[in-house]
Amino acid sequence: xxxxxxxxxxxxxxxxxxxxxxxxxxxxxxxxxxxxxxxxxxxxxxxxxxxxxxxxxxxxxxxxxxxxxxxxxxxxxxxxxxxxxxxxxxxxxxxxxxxxxxxxxxxxxxxxxxxxxxxxxxxxxxxxxxxxxxxxxxxxxxxxxxxxxxxxxxxx
Numbered sequence: 001x002x003x004x005x006x007x008x009x010x011x012x013x014x015x016x017x018x019x020x021x022x023x024x025x026x027x028x029x030x031x032x033x034x035x036x037x038x039x040x041x042x043x044x045x046x047x048x049x050x051x052x053x054x055x056x057x058x059x060x061x062x063x064x065x066x067x068x069x070x071x072x073x074x075x076x077x078x079x080x081x082x083x084x085x086x087x088x089x090x091x092x093x094x095x096x097x098x099x100x101x102x103x104x105x106x107x108x109x110x111x112x113x114x115x116x117x118x119x120x121x122x123x124x125x126x127x128x129x130x131x132x133x134x135x136x137x138x139x140x141x142x143x144x145x146x147x148x149x150x151x152x153x154x155x156x
Contacts (some may be wrong), residue, residue, distance in 0.1 A: 013146040016050040061109035068102035070132040078129045
């Protein structure tokens with residue numbers, strides 16, 4: 001990935017709705033070059049999708065938490081199905097399979113703490129493979145929207 005590709009990725013992370021002509025102008029290339037490079041970034045899997053960011057409180061989910069879950073046995077036969085299960089729950093925003101004392105970190109957004117308690121007790125602790133969990137309320141969750149390439153291409 002060269003500096004032009006990095007600039008395209010950065011601009012699209014800032015605003016994925018940019019028109020090609022505006023994107024080309026911002027990265028200082030011809031519109032035809034920009035559309036070819038943008039398509040190539042998608043084809044190579046650098047750009048994996050586009051989405052709308054929503055205010056969780058505005059959709060009735062102002063309370064966020066991270067639930068640290070330990071499963072046993074920690075095998076493929078358990079890990080895969082648990083991950084699939086967690087992703088079916090409407091409260092779940094993201095699931096990470098991690099190394100360390102816990103096996104999963106499950107980021108959730110719920111209406112209130114009573115909803116969080118029901119989620120933990122009815123959806124997680126009832127699972128046979130779940131042996132331990134810890135729930136941490138998030139006071140604030142801020143996500144970085146622009147992630148530069150690791151090699152520093154396009155970074156000032």
